[in-house]
Amino acid sequence: MKVIRAFRNLDRHGQQRAPEVIEEEVRQLEPHLGRFREELVRLEVVASQTKGKTRIQVSLRLQLPSGMIAAQEEGFEIEPALRKAFADLRHRVDRHVARLKHEPEYKRPARRRRIGAPLAPARDAAEAERRQLFFDLIEDHLDTVYDTVRRELTYLECSGSVQAGYLSVRDLVDATILNGLDRFERRPTEFSVRDWLTQLAFETIEAEALAARRAVPEDAASIHSKPKAPAEEPTVPDEEMFEFYQPDDVLLLEELVADDGGDDPETAVAKRQDALFLHRAMAGLPALWRRVLFLVDLNDTPLEKASSVLGIPEDDVTRIVQSARDYLRDKLRESGQSSDTAHALFDSAHQRRLRIPQPLRDRARLERAFLGGSQGEAP
Numbered sequence: 001m002k003v004i005r006a007f008r009n010l011d012r013h014g015q016q017r018a019p020e021v022i023e024e025e026v027r028q029l030e031p032h033l034g035r036f037r038e039e040l041v042r043l044e045v046v047a048s049q050t051k052g053k054t055r056i057q058v059s060l061r062l063q064l065p066s067g068m069i070a071a072q073e074e075g076f077e078i079e080p081a082l083r084k085a086f087a088d089l090r091h092r093v094d095r096h097v098a099r100l101k102h103e104p105e106y107k108r109p110a111r112r113r114r115i116g117a118p119l120a121p122a123r124d125a126a127e128a129e130r131r132q133l134f135f136d137l138i139e140d141h142l143d144t145v146y147d148t149v150r151r152e153l154t155y156l157e158c159s160g161s162v163q164a165g166y167l168s169v170r171d172l173v174d175a176t177i178l179n180g181l182d183r184f185e186r187r188p189t190e191f192s193v194r195d196w197l198t199q200l201a202f203e204t205i206e207a208e209a210l211a212a213r214r215a216v217p218e219d220a221a222s223i224h225s226k227p228k229a230p231a232e233e234p235t236v237p238d239e240e241m242f243e244f245y246q247p248d249d250v251l252l253l254e255e256l257v258a259d260d261g262g263d264d265p266e267t268a269v270a271k272r273q274d275a276l277f278l279h280r281a282m283a284g285l286p287a288l289w290r291r292v293l294f295l296v297d298l299n300d301t302p303l304e305k306a307s308s309v310l311g312i313p314e315d316d317v318t319r320i321v322q323s324a325r326d327y328l329r330d331k332l333r334e335s336g337q338s339s340d341t342a343h344a345l346f347d348s349a350h351q352r353r354l355r356i357p358q359p360l361r362d363r364a365r366l367e368r369a370f371l372g373g374s375q376g377e378a379p
Helices: 012-033 078-100 103-116 125-159 169-182 193-214 236-244 265-283 287-298 303-310 314-334 339-351 360-371
Strands: 002-008 042-049 056-064 067-075
Touching (some): 012 042, 012 078, 056 078, 125 169, 125 193, 125 265, 125 287, 125 360, 193 287, 193 303, 287 303, 303 314
Antiparallel strands (some): 042 056, 056 067
């Protein structure tokens, strides 16, 4: 590895100590670069200090055959600043190598298998009784959990906060139910089971969405892989297969729009387009704003209870509801709706919404997992 050093305005101590620290840190960095040929790796280290000031800036640039990795750090002493910058650089190199090795391709399926088959057989009669009691408590609210998860995940995918297809509704519902089982004896008593499950759903979605944003992209190409062949024109069988194939669980905003029966076709289409404008605007809301609006306007949850479910002060709930309503009306007016039309559309859409029930096969699968019997999923 070729190392280039540049020191600007460092004091005498910094100029003497910096080369020693860099040499030590380079030796620790080398094992992380074993994948790359030594002559193709180049590291630039720049340590600078503004004249008359004590703050030191350290900048690292690592040139690899597969890309550039950089790290920066500031401090008042040269050694801590260099060591922190190199530690950050090693972490970034490890993540970069993980992408090149396609680690998510074999790590993620194992995680999905754990979530997809969440429960092993009960160890004893007491555990079996506990599971049955828990399932009896939540059974009437499984549709609420499914509807909440699907709605929020649809908005997250539409806004680009989560990569489309990375998370699935079924996995998130499973994870929510498992969280509920873990906290069964510690569940809050100040609100209903439905509100408790809604709280768990929001927490689970937030955690999984954050993990999805931090995950290593699965389409990262290996530096050793052969380039893909240029795309060719689709054959007739290819086109037929494309037209036939439809994914089982595609999340679309259109599915969140309730159907207005009784209207003539032109009026129905116009109302549906107006409703889609509203849902696209809701997808652009911050997640907390959207969840506050979901509870207060869509579920008619009192402000005090919404405050408990979301874990924020009641004054903040009131403020967020009003800000979210104003934002949606402004977005509707920007899309060409008049002020009166936007107001009416907002009110009517929030007085009546489409509730999406849980598929029967998913409900049966959960019932088998909690109450015994085969845990295999129905085909």
